[in-house]
Amino acid sequence: MIAGRDRTGFSLVEMVAAVAIFSVSVVATLEVFTLCVRATTASLNHSRAALLAQEEVIPGSEQGDFGEAFLNATWTLDVLETETEGLYEAQAVVSWPERGKDKTFALTTLMAER
Numbered sequence: 001m002i003a004g005r006d007r008t009g010f011s012l013v014e015m016v017a018a019v020a021i022f023s024v025s026v027v028a029t030l031e032v033f034t035l036c037v038r039a040t041t042a043s044l045n046h047s048r049a050a051l052l053a054q055e056e057v058i059p060g061s062e063q064g065d066f067g068e069a070f071l072n073a074t075w076t077l078d079v080l081e082t083e084t085e086g087l088y089e090a091q092a093v094v095s096w097p098e099r100g101k102d103k104t105f106a107l108t109t110l111m112a113e114r
Helices: 012-055
Strands: 063-065 074-081 087-098 101-112
């Protein structure tokens, strides 16, 4: 009876192939997750830089930092005269380290003399 019995189940080759396919799909999923986390972090830092550049940069000062609000970030403020009398261009530049590289965000606006 042993010779005539149908065998059911998976062979070793089928199991190895299934595990390999599963492993590749898990690694790809983790790569996508890591990429999403990095993109979210970069977006958060750019949003934070824009918000703080609008609210925290002190007119009359040339540079500073944001303290606990945005660690290791610094800002500089440059005010330049334009060709139009009484109109100035103000540029606030926020810089911060991100994954070993310096990132910057610049916010530029025009101001009229009072």
